[in-house]
Amino acid sequence: MERSETISLNAWSGARPSDRAEVSPRIFAAMLVVSAGLSAALASWLPLQVSITTVFLFAGPHNWFELRYFLMRLPARFGRSRNFFAVAFAGIFVLTAAYLSMPALYYTNLWSGANWPDAIATWNTLLLLWLGALVILRGRQSSRRDWFWAVPVVFTVCALNWLAPQLFSLAIVYAHPLVALWFLDRHLRRTRPGWLRSYHSCLILLPLLIVGMLWQLSRTSSLADDNGLFWRITQHAGSDLLPNVSSHMLVSLHVFLEMLHYGVWIVALPLIGATGAIWKVRTIPLARRRGGFPKLIAAILILGLFMVALLWFGFSVNYPAMRDIYFAVAMAHVLAEAPFLLRMI
Amino acid sequence: MKRTVVLCAAVLLLAGSAVYSFGDIARPKDTPTPTKGKTVLFTSLTVKPDSNASEARLQISQSTLQSIVHEAGNLSSNESMTERLMHSSARTMMAGLFMFLAVSFAGVWFARSGQRRNHKTIAAALLIAMVFSLATVMVRANAGPPGYLRWQGLPQNLKAGKVTGGGVSIEIVPGDDSTINLIVPIRKVEKQDGE
Numbered sequence: 001m002e003r004s005e006t007i008s009l010n011a012w013s014g015a016r017p018s019d020r021a022e023v024s025p026r027i028f029a030a031m032l033v034v035s036a037g038l039s040a041a042l043a044s045w046l047p048l049q050v051s052i053t054t055v056f057l058f059a060g061p062h063n064w065f066e067l068r069y070f071l072m073r074l075p076a077r078f079g080r081s082r083n084f085f086a087v088a089f090a091g092i093f094v095l096t097a098a099y100l101s102m103p104a105l106y107y108t109n110l111w112s113g114a115n116w117p118d119a120i121a122t123w124n125t126l127l128l129l130w131l132g133a134l135v136i137l138r139g140r141q142s143s144r145r146d147w148f149w150a151v152p153v154v155f156t157v158c159a160l161n162w163l164a165p166q167l168f169s170l171a172i173v174y175a176h177p178l179v180a181l182w183f184l185d186r187h188l189r190r191t192r193p194g195w196l197r198s199y200h201s202c203l204i205l206l207p208l209l210i211v212g213m214l215w216q217l218s219r220t221s222s223l224a225d226d227n228g229l230f231w232r233i234t235q236h237a238g239s240d241l242l243p244n245v246s247s248h249m250l251v252s253l254h255v256f257l258e259m260l261h262y263g264v265w266i267v268a269l270p271l272i273g274a275t276g277a278i279w280k281v282r283t284i285p286l287a288r289r290r291g292g293f294p295k296l297i298a299a300i301l302i303l304g305l306f307m308v309a310l311l312w313f314g315f316s317v318n319y320p321a322m323r324d325i326y327f328a329v330a331m332a333h334v335l336a337e338a339p340f341l342l343r344m345i
Numbered sequence: 346m347k348r349t350v351v352l353c354a355a356v357l358l359l360a361g362s363a364v365y366s367f368g369d370i371a372r373p374k375d376t377p378t379p380t381k382g383k384t385v386l387f388t389s390l391t392v393k394p395d396s397n398a399s400e401a402r403l404q405i406s407q408s409t410l411q412s413i414v415h416e417a418g419n420l421s422s423n424e425s426m427t428e429r430l431m432h433s434s435a436r437t438m439m440a441g442l443f444m445f446l447a448v449s450f451a452g453v454w455f456a457r458s459g460q461r462r463n464h465k466t467i468a469a470a471l472l473i474a475m476v477f478s479l480a481t482v483m484v485r486a487n488a489g490p491p492g493y494l495r496w497q498g499l500p501q502n503l504k505a506g507k508v509t510g511g512g513v514s515i516e517i518v519p520g521d522d523s524t525i526n527l528i529v530p531i532r533k534v535e536k537q538d539g540e
Contacts (some may be wrong), residue, residue, distance in 0.1 A: 155447035162440035221510045244511050
């Protein structure tokens with residue numbers, strides 16, 4: 001365990017100052033404030049158009065950056081973390097497969113979609129139990145930690161999930177983009193502690209922006225979802241579950257959070273050197289270690305680039321269908337964030 | 346005896362005349378009880394003025410129509426679709442089971458934890474519970490501005506040829522009236538004198 005953590009941390013310290021962009025905390029804070037303000041303004045003004053454009057442009061690249069990041073954070077040798085990663089990877093695989101199988105069974109007429117809320121509730125429960133298992137396993141890696149509190153918390157959230165499973169799924173849609181901000185916090189804490197105060201000050205702006213958006217958009221008319229694509233976007237933001245809430249407000253809020261999410265993964269984390277020099281495979285511990293897999297890692301990254309290009313092509317050919325497929329498959333990256341975030345805590 | 350007979354006859358005469366008098370009064374009309382509809386679906390509605398249209402048209406998507414038909418077939422049930430979605434006995438049982446497990450394991454955790462730490466953790470647990478409770482109340486209550494607010498601009502929008510949208514509850518009312526009614530919640534704003 002000690003060795004695996006040291007190796008992964010070496011990747012951090014291995015990033016020389018010259019590799020990192022020299023940006024002062026003030027400029028960093030100004031960039032965050034301007035980006036957040038601009039994102040909120042655009043998302044409020046043209047929610048549907050901005051949603052289509054941002055997903056088209058940034059969905060694929062941000063997934064590639066996440067893949068690059070996860071590979072970099074993967075220890076060269078698992079050591080005592082073997083059980084943790086085994087549970088993590090098994091959960092990602094099984095939960096993603098189960099998540100994809102639900103619409104697949106429905107569209108192939110093998111399942112009528114009856115008991116859909118029960119199926120969603122079951123999947124959410126498995127997700128929560130998996131998260132709970134990861135928290136417990138991570139807690140056991142240090143004698144100083146007692147993370148048993150996770151068990152009652154997980155069961156409480158499971159209970160809430162069973163009361164309103166679809167609303168719980170909607171909560172995941174809105175909460176997931178915020179996880180990127182947590183990653184950024186943990187990275188700044190380790191690599192740029194001097195920036196942390198500015199960052200936390202900027203984070204105060206986030207609820208203010210959200211409240212401002214809700215205040216401004218709560219009385220707007222719902223968006224005209226008179227075509228398949230617009231309908232999909234409003235449904236994804238939860239307009240069918242919250243019919244009394246303006247879909248304009250829901251879509252704007254979701255797009256705003258998504259833009260922040262993309263900004264953190266594509267701009268902020270690479271800026272502070274969290275992903276390493278993206279063209280250098282040797283910054284990844286699995287490729288750098290003796291007897292490592294540099295060719296395999298390079299192949300995975302090149303395949304990732306190919307998938308990004310394929311996604312762009314798919315969006316160009318049939319945007320609505322590709323968007324559906326993307327958001328279904330993208331569940332894998334949502335799940336993958338959990339174990340890597342836990343490793344940072 | 347004679348006196349009693351005369352008295353009884355007089356009372357009967359009075360009673361008879363009273364019946365006769367009241368019998369001429371028109372029978373009170375049955376106060377019509379308002380036909381109460383049964384909400385089967387809550388969805389959104391947009392009102393679009395069209396200067397080129399010659400007839401008013403009501404457009405419903407096929408899936409919405411199927412939902413209405415399906416729900417109308419279940420009118421014997423006392424719950425609306427939303428209520429049925431939110432309240433399922435199986436799901437409530439599962440929620441109860443997990444709540445039981447949560448409380449049980451929370452007890453184990455408290456027993457394991459130190460006394461000093463408990464104060465902080467109790468405060469944190471209460472805070473989390475409050476946040477969840479508040480969120481649940483907001484979400485379960487479908488928090489948002491009242492529905493009529495979206496319809497306030499309807500008259501102005503109709504004049505200006507603009508689209509107005511808002512929530513609508515589809516109700517199935519008893520009877521055979523073929524007319525479809527759209528009841529729009531518009532609050533009257535009384536202008537003060539001098540304005």
